[in-house]
Amino acid sequence: MSELRSSPSExxxxxxxxxxxxxxxxxxxxxxxxxxAGGLSDSSMLSTFLRLRAGRAATSFVAGAALGxxxxxxxxxxxxxxxxxxxxxTTAGASLGGVVALVVGATWxxxxxxxxxxxxxxxxxxxxxxxxxALLVLLAVTRRNVGPxxxxxxxxxxxxxxxxxxxxxxxxxxxxxxxxxxxVAFTLGGVDGKGVRHVALALPFLVGGLVAAVGWRRHLDLxxxxxxxxxxxxxxxxxxxxxxxxxxxxxxxAAVSAxxxxxxxxxxxxxxxxxxxxxxxxxxxxxxxxxxxxxLMWADVIARAIPTxxxxxxxxxxxxxxxxxxxxxxxxxxxxxxxA
Amino acid sequence: MTxxxxxxGLSARYGRGQNVLHDVEFEARTGxxxxxxxxxGSGKSTLLRAVCGLVPYTGEVHVDxxxxxxxxxxELARRVAFVPQNSQLQTPLLVKDVVQQGRxxxxxxxxxxxxxxxxxxxxxxxxxxxxxxxxxxxxxLSGGERQRVLLARALATGASTLLLDEPTSAQDVRHxxxxxxxxxxLAASGVAVVVVLHDIREVRTFAxxxxxxxxxxxxxxxxxxxxxxxxxxxxxxAVEVVExxxxxxxxxxxxxxxxx
Numbered sequence: 001m002s003e004l005r006s007s008p009s010e011x012x013x014x015x016x017x018x019x020x021x022x023x024x025x026x027x028x029x030x031x032x033x034x035x036x037a038g039g040l041s042d043s044s045m046l047s048t049f050l051r052l053r054a055g056r057a058a059t060s061f062v063a064g065a066a067l068g069x070x071x072x073x074x075x076x077x078x079x080x081x082x083x084x085x086x087x088x089x090t091t092a093g094a095s096l097g098g099v100v101a102l103v104v105g106a107t108w109x110x111x112x113x114x115x116x117x118x119x120x121x122x123x124x125x126x127x128x129x130x131x132x133x134a135l136l137v138l139l140a141v142t143r144r145n146v147g148p149x150x151x152x153x154x155x156x157x158x159x160x161x162x163x164x165x166x167x168x169x170x171x172x173x174x175x176x177x178x179x180x181x182x183x184v185a186f187t188l189g190g191v192d193g194k195g196v197r198h199v200a201l202a203l204p205f206l207v208g209g210l211v212a213a214v215g216w217r218r219h220l221d222l223x224x225x226x227x228x229x230x231x232x233x234x235x236x237x238x239x240x241x242x243x244x245x246x247x248x249x250x251x252x253x254a255a256v257s258a259x260x261x262x263x264x265x266x267x268x269x270x271x272x273x274x275x276x277x278x279x280x281x282x283x284x285x286x287x288x289x290x291x292x293x294x295x296l297m298w299a300d301v302i303a304r305a306i307p308t309x310x311x312x313x314x315x316x317x318x319x320x321x322x323x324x325x326x327x328x329x330x331x332x333x334x335x336x337x338x339x340a
Numbered sequence: 341m342t343x344x345x346x347x348x349g350l351s352a353r354y355g356r357g358q359n360v361l362h363d364v365e366f367e368a369r370t371g372x373x374x375x376x377x378x379x380x381g382s383g384k385s386t387l388l389r390a391v392c393g394l395v396p397y398t399g400e401v402h403v404d405x406x407x408x409x410x411x412x413x414x415e416l417a418r419r420v421a422f423v424p425q426n427s428q429l430q431t432p433l434l435v436k437d438v439v440q441q442g443r444x445x446x447x448x449x450x451x452x453x454x455x456x457x458x459x460x461x462x463x464x465x466x467x468x469x470x471x472x473x474x475x476x477x478x479x480x481l482s483g484g485e486r487q488r489v490l491l492a493r494a495l496a497t498g499a500s501t502l503l504l505d506e507p508t509s510a511q512d513v514r515h516x517x518x519x520x521x522x523x524x525x526l527a528a529s530g531v532a533v534v535v536v537l538h539d540i541r542e543v544r545t546f547a548x549x550x551x552x553x554x555x556x557x558x559x560x561x562x563x564x565x566x567x568x569x570x571x572x573x574x575x576x577x578a579v580e581v582v583e584x585x586x587x588x589x590x591x592x593x594x595x596x597x598x599x600x
Contacts, residue, residue, distance in 0.1 A: 221433070224433065225429040228428075229424060231394055233417050234413055236413050279431045279432060
């Protein structure tokens with residue numbers, strides 16, 4: 001298995017890191033409130049615009065925070081710096097689960113006696129089931145301690161499979177114009193029109209994930225030494241792994257249900273945090289949470305700021321940032337023969 | 341001296357393969373250094389790993405008189421510390437943080453983060469001569485230095501039994517001698533030390549007792565001198581032992597630490 005050695009030197013200063021993070025997050029929030037369709041000069045519309053923009057800023061922050069945290073947990077679980085929910089197919093699994101939920105909610109459910117089921121819950125539950133299935137399939141395929149390349153390839157294959165299944169469902173859904181539009185919007189990712197309701201649905205997962213991750217921080221540090229060393233020092237490895245998987249799936253599901261299928265946040269953010277906060281999970285976990293939130297808030301600002309006919313989907317912006325970073329990491333690790 | 345580890349009728353294998361150990365009888369006593377000796381693939385490391393619960397086995401392992409299977413993972417970690425030959429850790433955690441991991445299974449409120457834990461960690465680093473690189477990343481160390489950090493991590497657990505897998509394999513001659521002397525000091529302080537060694541001279545120099553393994557079986561046990569006598573070594577390793585004119589080293593009396 002590959003290893004986490006993204007920054008060979010020690011952290012610069014975690015206090016400096018927190019200051020930088022706070023500045024980046026606050027500027028991101030201010031820009032998020034200032035930029036968008038419609039001017040703020042009209043005082044009659046000011047409060048409405050600010051409320052709408054605060055809602056999408058909060059949604060992008062919560063979704064990004066969940067993905068940043070899921071990224072740290074994924075890289076720790078697989079001891080692989082190139083691992084993240086999007087690279088390993090968990091995001092695609094959650095997305096497929098969400099599409100299934102949308103289709104089921106619009107077509108099958110109204111024809112049954114289950115109409116009392118809250119529609120709002122259907123999407124996050126679908127995402128959660130999809131993410132869990134994706135992770136469990138990945139673990140089943142890679143349980144014989146396969147190398148990092150095999151792990152990444154398996155993730156790629158699963159992603160492709162889930163995306164194909166999602167496309168199949170999309171073609172079916174396009175029979176109904178409204179459903180087709182909802183599925184496309186969800187698949188591309190974005191926080192347009194999102195607000196308190198979406199934050200309220202995702203927040204419990206984020207808080208739960210944070211509490212769990214902080215609780216497991218010492219266990220996760222020990223797992224960096226491999227299962228046997230962790231066991232010999234008293235870690236119940238299977239229990240920790242089981243719960244970490246559940247929380248990665250929950251966090252990814254929360255993020256996807258709030259912000260759609262957004263890639264690379266979980267990969268980029270922990271790498272950006274390590275030079276400032278080091279490799280120990282005690283500092284890396286909260287830093288990646290805040291960093292992920294700030295990153296996606298900025299991505300949403302960029303999506304709104306770039307002049308296009310509509311609004312750029314969030315996943316497009318994160319893809320343009322994340323894909324080069326992923327390639328750079330891949331090339332660097334290849335040179336170090338980590339992937340040999 | 342009482343038995344800290346008692347193994348009886350132990351057989352072990354990896355996955356569905358053939359047995360790596362067959363019906364092994366083994367004992368390690370408090371206050372003594374016990375060496376495991378044998379050719380490559382004879383099952384020495386597997387025996388260590390079975391004792392600390394890393395390999396499934398049939399038979400019995402008793403730790404301080406209690407069946408190991410009845411002990412929880414953390415309780416076993418409090419009693420038995422394992423020093424692998426190499427660590428899988430490739431993340432640049434600081435040495436002091438790696439040694440701190442030895443306090444993971446510590447008992448009590450705030451365990452691992454108390455002042456007493458910090459003192460124990462510092463003491464462990466001193467004993468293992470790892471203090472000079474306490475603030476360096478683990479991955480920046482040489483193989484020999486890493487082994488000393490892993491020893492410090494094991495000492496930080498406060499376990500009464502120490503299992504070491506070839507702790508001198510990456511050490512130069514000076515540090516090899518220092519490591520042997522440290523193991524003897526630990527035994528003198530009441531720790532049961534079990535160590536896998538390849539160098540027959542080291543077995544004679546550092547160990548009180550020895551077990552000679554071949555093809556997963558214990559073929560000879562007793563004092564280190566008896567086990568490393570010409571006949572059993574010839575039988576197991578197919579080499580002749582030359583007793584005269586052999587090369588030997590010793591640490592100068594006045595020098596204490598390996599870097600002195």
